[in-house]
Amino acid sequence: MADLKIELKQLIIDTLDLEDIEINDIQDDEALFIDGLGLDSIDALELGLAIKKTYNVKIDANSEETKQHFSSINALYAFVKQAKA
Amino acid sequence: MNVNIRHLNDWYAHCDELTIEQAILLGEDEITWPKLDFVPAMQRRRLSPFAKMALLVANNAVSEITKDLPIVFSSRHGDLPKTSKLLADLADKNALSPTAFGLSVHNAIPSLFSILTNNKQAINAISAGQDSFMMGLIDVYARLKSGIAEEVLFIYADQQLPKTYLGFQDEQQLSHAIAMVVSLPSEQKLAADEQQITFNFEYCRQSATTNSMPASLLFSQWYNSQQQETVLSSSNYKWFLSKHDTTV
Numbered sequence: 042m043a044d045l046k047i048e049l050k051q052l053i054i055d056t057l058d059l060e061d062i063e064i065n066d067i068q069d070d071e072a073l074f075i076d077g078l079g080l081d082s083i084d085a086l087e088l089g090l091a092i093k094k095t096y097n098v099k100i101d102a103n104s105e106e107t108k109q110h111f112s113s114i115n116a117l118y119a120f121v122k123q124a125k126a
Numbered sequence: 127m128n129v130n131i132r133h134l135n136d137w138y139a140h141c142d143e144l145t146i147e148q149a150i151l152l153g154e155d156e157i158t159w160p161k162l163d164f165v166p167a168m169q170r171r172r173l174s175p176f177a178k179m180a181l182l183v184a185n186n187a188v189s190e191i192t193k194d195l196p197i198v199f200s201s202r203h204g205d206l207p208k209t210s211k212l213l214a215d216l217a218d219k220n221a222l223s224p225t226a227f228g229l230s231v232h233n234a235i236p237s238l239f240s241i242l243t244n245n246k247q248a249i250n251a252i253s254a255g256q257d258s259f260m261m262g263l264i265d266v267y268a269r270l271k272s273g274i275a276e277e278v279l280f281i282y283a284d285q286q287l288p289k290t291y292l293g294f295q296d297e298q299q300l301s302h303a304i305a306m307v308v309s310l311p312s313e314q315k316l317a318a319d320e321q322q323i324t325f326n327f328e329y330c331r332q333s334a335t336t337n338s339m340p341a342s343l344l345f346s347q348w349y350n351s352q353q354q355e356t357v358l359s360s361s362n363y364k365w366f367l368s369k370h371d372t373t374v
Contacts (some may be wrong), residue, residue: 058171079168086224094221 046118056091057084069114077113085111092117098124127267128370130309132320135186136346137179138302139286146343150300154286157301165242172225173238176205179303180235180283181242187305188279194245195279195307196269199236200252200262202284202340205229210288236281247275256297256360258282259304259342263325266308281305282342296361298339304346311370321349322370330364341365 050064053073057080071077074085088111089100098121101107110120139157140149159175160182173181180199188195209230215222229238233251240249250269254261259282266278283303287295311322338344341358348356348367358365 060171061167083172083225083228090221090224 045122046114049114049117049121052091052095053078053088056087067114069118071113073111073113073117092121096121096125127264127326128311128322128324129263129267129270130311130316130320130322131306131349132309132317133187133190134304134306134319134346134349135183136302136304137183138300138343146300146302146339146347150298150339154301169242172229174205174208174229175301176207176283176285177229177235177238179285179301180281180305181239183283183303183305184236184239184279184281185243187281187307188243191277191307194243194247195277196247196275197236197240197245197249197279197281198252198262198266198269199233199249199281199283200254200258200265201232201235201282202253202255202258203287204232204253205234205285206291207285207288210290214290235283239281255362256341257363257365258284259340259345260325260327260358260360260363260365263308270308270310277307277309279305280308284340284342298337300340300343302340302343304342323349323367324370325365325367327363327365329362330359332359332361 046069047064050067053059053067054062054064067078074080080088089102092098093100110116137160138146138149139154140152144152157175160178162170162173162178162182164185165173165181208226212222212226212230228234232253233249236249236251239245240247250265252258252262252265262280262282266280269275269278281303282305285301286299292299316322338359341360344356344358345367355366355368358367
């Protein structure tokens, strides 16, 4: 299921207009927000919307769990895989 | 009303190779929007063409100024390509992009500029139909006359109407942005790129024409020409402009 990780990285790049960043630049265990990739709160909203649309999953906007799901590609991967199952 | 205008900067589609008249005729199929090197990449990625041209001229206008200036921003339609896309998404019952929504408000451009330049001065955002440019200048004048500010950064921008709205066009279309630093005339000598102008208006209802250039572009042409006086007409007003000859 490595494909889903690549798919998620591409979704992040496309959705957030990360012009100068390629799939290989995003590490699976790297933080997506603030440190690491350096995304911010508007990106979180935008990405949440894109994940919701693409994978038809429900995301609770204010929970601690959601924060956890969006912490890295690995976490996002686990979340989407589980939600789709 | 008398004001001094300096650091006037403009940008329009194809400005590198064409005059304003030629650019209007050519249309806007292939445009190279400003690169905006002064904006960090992570912030630049969210900027629309409308934002890019407006921020470019604003940055050029204040490039030699170290203090923060209050800003008056004016645009007839704002970032209409962006807002019309949001309206289309609403009509189709699609979820709205939070980023697009956040940057679609009329004062988004001067706000972005104030964040980028760490400017904490006040911002006004104006829209007044065909008179948006001149009404913006009136607002600048009011701000200066109130004594709150000695100088104001005036930014004007408008993009070509999106296809959906072209049927409503009542003036020529050209994506463009203009910025300048405005102050009240003083005893001080005018700077090298500074001119003192007088502007007045009268209410004058006239049937709309569809083939005149937007007042912002006419103003910029006049300012950069040798012509002493000009009159700008909208469907509601006549604006009388003249330059002061201060080279005594």
